[in-house]
Amino acid sequence: MLYRYVGPESVRLRALTEPAGTPIRTAADVADFARRERTFASDGASFIVDEAGTLHLAPRRSEHVGCASGRDVLAAGELSMALVRGRWTVTECSNQSTGYCPEPSCFEALAAALDALAIARPAAWTQALVIRRCDSCAQIQVIKEEVFECAVCGHPLAARR
Numbered sequence: 001m002l003y004r005y006v007g008p009e010s011v012r013l014r015a016l017t018e019p020a021g022t023p024i025r026t027a028a029d030v031a032d033f034a035r036r037e038r039t040f041a042s043d044g045a046s047f048i049v050d051e052a053g054t055l056h057l058a059p060r061r062s063e064h065v066g067c068a069s070g071r072d073v074l075a076a077g078e079l080s081m082a083l084v085r086g087r088w089t090v091t092e093c094s095n096q097s098t099g100y101c102p103e104p105s106c107f108e109a110l111a112a113a114l115d116a117l118a119i120a121r122p123a124a125w126t127q128a129l130v131i132r133r134c135d136s137c138a139q140i141q142v143i144k145e146e147v148f149e150c151a152v153c154g155h156p157l158a159a160r161r
Ligand SMILES: [Zn+2]
Pocket: 134, 135, 136, 137, 138, 139, 150, 151, 152, 153, 154, 155
């Protein structure tokens, strides 16, 4: 499924003035990205998977909507990679994106993108989150114990996206 950006408009507008994410079309593109982004090996990166199934990376803590050039995404989150026997390998990944609040099931899109690049990965998110933005007060929250209610204003939150 495609996820639309649901975060604040001010954040979207600011993010769109920053460079878009780097499309990863071959495993060698990861090495280039790692050379350019000195914090990648220590901090990991923000990622999105675009509508065509292509992975894009951006420095950690970049806005996903900027990484995606404002477009809808198949998946979004954070990932860490390490060199394992000379090959960049995904060691940690999560669907943590307050801009898109993608469901944990978007792992499928990330897995397909990585498999197409022959990049080794975990079998599932190392951290899976259910995140919602409150329609009433705009607060972003991580859902715990399946309580779909805004902790700030009490407004009900959608159980499904
Ligand atoms: Zn609320």
